[in-house]
Amino acid sequence: MWPRLKRLLLTRLRFRESWIVFFVFGVIMMNYPFISIFNKPARLFRIPILYLYLQIGWAVSIFIIWLFNKANNLADHDDAPEEGS
């Protein structure tokens, strides 16, 4: 179940649209009004919530790009034998 899901996810990530969606999504997440949800003086795990949000969001975005990269590498490997045949 999991490998199939992973593969499906990775194939979807190869689409150019996915990149644009994530880019736009990132811009939205970092702007008003979305950011105002976290823009509060509260602290989570004793760390200011907005700071935590931005740092974690950033790390997640890097992870997603890493996934994209993996998806593209996967695509290259998938395509290679097809080109050869």
Next chain:
Amino acid sequence: MLQPALVIGVSLLYILLLFLIASWSEKRQGAGRSVIANPHVYSLSIAVFATAWTYYGSVGKAATTGLDYLLIYLGPSLTAFSWWFVLRKTVRICRENNITSIADFIGSRYGKSQRLGGLVTLIAVMGIMPYIGLQLKAVSTSFEILCGRRHIAIPVPGMGELSVGTSAMAVGILALFAVLFGARRLSSTERHEGVVAAIALESMVKLCAFLAVGIYVTFFRFDGFQDIFDRMAMKFPEQLERLTTFGSPGRGSYSAIFSMLFISMGAIMLLPRQFHIMVIENADELHIRKAMWLFPAYLFLINLFVMPLALAGILVTGSANGADFFILSLPLKGGHPWLALLVFLGGFSAAAGMIMVESIAISTMLLDHLLMPVIVRISPRRWFPGLLLNLKRCGIVLVLVLGYLYQTIVTDFTLVDMGIISFVAVAQFAPAFMGALYWRRGNKAGALVGMTLGFILWFYTLLLPSLIQSGWWRTALLKEGLFGIPLLRPTALFGLNDFDPSTHAVFWSLLFNMGGYLIFSILMPQGEREREPAEKFVNVFKPREEESWERKRFSKPVTIIQFVNLMAKFVGEKQANSAIAAYLGDREIDENGRVSEFELPGLKRFIEKTLAGAVGAAAAGAIVESYLSDIGSRMESFYDVFRTVRTSLEESRESLYFRLRASEIMSRTLDLQIIIDDLLELIRTEFGFNLVLVRLATAGGVLKVRGFRGTDIREITQTDWVAEKGTYIGEAFLSNKIQFVNDMNHATRQASRDLLETAGVCSFAHIPIARQGESPIGILSVFSQEIVALFTEDFLKLLASLAGQLAQAVTIVFEMEARERERKGKEQALLENARVMRDMEIAKQIQRSLLPTVPPALPGMLIAGSCLPAAHVGGDYFDYFLRGDDTLDIVIADVSGHNVGAALIMAETRSVLRSHVQRSVPPGELLRLLNELLYEDLTRSELFISMFYVSYSFQTGSLRYSNAGHNRPLLLKQDAPWCTDLDTEGLILGVLPEVGFEEKSVLLEPGDILLLYTDGIIESQNSSGEFFGMERLCRTVQLRRDDTPDAIISALFEDLDEFLEDAPPNDDITLVALKLLET
């Protein structure tokens, strides 16, 4: 505090290390094993983005304005999502066009515009000045914090001590480094291995140093992240709240967040050094993939401890004063000078890396776009490459000096503010840059107007206030506005005062910039020179199916040598020669050292591209143009025969219509003359030629005029050419290639030139009339007396396809004529044959009539004879002669051959024989006589006769006989069980003039049967190869011995039929049978 000597010593050692790394990697590159051509080094080199501003300024910003420091890194991180498309596309474009800088990129895209490139350079220089100043300021301030002074005393022998500012010293060292490794060669498209390797190392050092101090402060001075936040919440709760939330008016406002995010997104690719490192120094497009997450990860790591460090600084010092250098003062205060020294080195790395790449990038732009336009006006000399290289070196120093001057003038701003001024400046490139990549309609006018407006507003709303605040200008301007108009106040333009200064500047400058770009792009038409690059840039990933047709030509052809000499003056002789050798490859070069007329523009583009690597595309274009005009050639448009402007390579409607008409003409009739005349008329009227002419080759290889239309130029229309090399028409026919001259002044074949110039022709073409893959059958020639430059590549293709169609039509007509001739020939032959057959039939009738139809009726004997000729006429003969009352002679003969000749000889033999039989001559004598008489005729006609002659006397019953080489007749005696033959010898007639013949006699008795025959019957062969033979012959006679001779002959023929299985015999067959009756 540390000893200045120690700090300087360690710094110099570090710089030495950088030098070593740089020269080592250059050596490795020389050996073909590049160290920088891998994605990790590429990612690290992009981290040149993290300058001293990041290194020191982030902490400063975090301590003063809070979380918005993150945005400068979040923006670039976000753009990484688009790198695979935007960055890769840019890299591809730059590689394909030998682009050297962002100024070159924008200039090239909008028609190789020098002005646009110059404007970009100007903005970049102005915009980057504060940024470089910032780096120098960071170096000198950090040194001051570390050592407690700003100046270094250098002992100079004889003059005491020389006091030098640290930033001045940094300028000197960095300039040396950049000149050594950044301006080694003139070609800027080549990668600078040494610089990139050094940058990568510096990126490692600054990251390690920052992480080291972050870990030290967070986990050793304090007890982790949470501890710092807890203490802050206890000690300065309000400050913590302000620093960890957005939304306060001014810097932390949502609009400021947006503008920061936006300009940092732009800066990551548009800063000249970023463009240089990411695009020009990129070794492989695939490296982008890894850099997409490695670079954001780098930024993430280097920012991880920024907030804790800032808060720790506040906690330790009690305020945010001097926050820019918390990372230096914290370890110093904690008693860790070595850590502080490491931090200093990290900061120096950050500053040095930025300054080196920036100065290289900017100096390239300065050289290509500000100096080149002046230089190209001077005619090139041999020492040009050296001069250009030195100018580039001077450019590097100049950029550094400018930055130095700025930081000495503007002293008040914090590091971050100085950086933002640069960011907003380069953001002005964004509309033209993105338009260059994705909007085909974006044009030069739009880019120029937009960028100029953006630049003016940037200067007025951001740079000017920064200068004013440093007391460099009247402060009144800031308060009262230009000319005292409050609406024109630089920081609150048109009364807009809700924004912080940078957001305010971003808003106005980009509004005008984008507006100008869009509006002018839509309103103004795109220039001729812009179209091709626009197409090439926007569709760089589209596979080009076919190069579009050339729409330009040289008014005077240029030789390859001329081009090479031009190139050599800018890039050096060696490089010029190797470049041209690679380009020419297997292209055809004619005897004059030129490529074909249609390839010349391609060669010109190649020369421009090669030059572009050294001097930038716009300058390269200008150099080639001015060179061409010097030698009196220029690019001119082809005459547009279709009278329409075509931008794509699709065929025009006119061309299609024309082909359709031509096809109609050719399918309408099979009369070749009509086809040729109509087609010529169509070509002449449609394209306005003065003369069009078709010549077809005769069997002897002469090109004969078959038809023409237009002015009857007698020199042309009355001449038939023998196809030979040396004339254009001969060349066209023999090589099966179109020969054309667009301008008689440049015709090279003297014979043709003399003739055509007398005829007043100024351009012409000879198109071979040939089917695909076959040799030509003629030439279609078109002449114009008025228009030069008529023949474009696609026009010639059209004419060639027309000639191909004509060849098809001609071939069909020729083939039909040939078939017709063949049919008539066959008919004739058939008629002839029939006539011969009829004659033969007559001959046969006559010959038949020469043979006796009925045997003589004689008492006491029965005779029968029959001849079955194989062909219509035959050479067999038999006859009976009654001599007196008591003698019957029988003769049987066979003339060799069964043709008319044989038949005639037979007839002659008969006549001769008949004239002699009345005389009483014995058989032997008669044969001798015959031979004598016929010898001549037989020899002449190369024929022979075999003959057997018998003479029977009724009275004596004896049979006398002589043989002239004939088959011996069979005699079946009445009481004998088997046949005997009449054996007598004699040569066949016609071999020798005098021959004697033996004569014998035999006594016949009643019941005896004599059979005379020709060889036809015994030599008849059946399908299994068996001969009929004597035995069968004799057996039949024997079996039928009681029958009449008639019946015997019939039986023999029946037997033969049976033997041959009804196949016709292949020789004449003659049988004569005689039977004595019993009385």
